Amino acid sequence: MDTTEEQFDAHAEAYDALYPLLDDDHPMITFIRDRLPPRCSVVEFGIGTGRVAIPLVHAGLDVCGIDLSARMLEKLAAKPEGARITTVHGSFTETRNLAASRHSAVICVFNTLFHVLQQREQARTLEAAAAALRPGGLMFLENSSAHRLVRKYPDGDAVRVHHQETGRVWLLAGVLDELRQRLDVTHIRIGGGEISPVPVSFRYVWPSELRLMAQAAGLDLVEEHGDWSGAPYDTSSRLHICVLRKPPV
Ligand SMILES: C[S@@+](CC[C@H](N)C(=O)[O-])C[C@H]1O[C@@H](n2cnc3c(N)ncnc32)[C@H](O)[C@@H]1O
16 A cells, blocks of 8 residues: 555545544644635545535535545545535545635645655645635645654654553554655554554654745745644644745736
8 A cells, every 4th residue: 555545545544533623623624714804715635535624614614635545535525514515526636626726725734745755746735725715815734843853762763552441452653764754653542353554654744844835936934833722833842833925916
């Protein structure tokens, strides 16, 4: 399972149990809603099963999304709000998959940029966002802090318990390659007489690298935070949250 598409197709069945829908008043949802005009059009890059898109719909936004994984999109379509969300099955790195200059916001959260495994393609993601935004539109990015990720793997690999209940355990076994900025994690579910491994890969991006990619794509960095309550980004931050803006004409 080498491609992101294959990895998330395999991940789709258990995704919602692991990562449930965000509450409508989750700080991420209010942070985004408070910076946008009411009922405006937003596109989520890597919309998945709608963990973020559905509460954004509840916040009154007109949400559409794009995803590489057909299985993740099927899970979204099966939900009641699925009928209110238009989706495209394809890659957000391809501008032809996105309506040009239409959206007030692009949302790319939960390390979705890190699942794009080549640096050039990550830069293309920001270029595609710039092309999809109307002038003055915003891109919201949320990624893990690269320095915190690296610290979790001081010897290059680690296994930790993600979730446990009676007779079942969910382990995360990760291998990190600092030179390639690459993290390969296998989710291992053990229980009910079965062991099921599902791999997920990341190319993590350093904040300085992300700022340069944004600048090259013609997007201005207007906010940078360490959490969705608006705390400043610093060495203690678990998250790296950026708001980028396409310059108004
Ligand atoms: C970590 S999940 C996040 C899903 C959802 N945004 C959430 O917060 O739960 C990343 C999603 O991005 C999708 N994805 C990764 N690379 C992509 C690409 N180049 N184009 C479209 N979707 C992509 C994956 O299939 C997966 O559904």
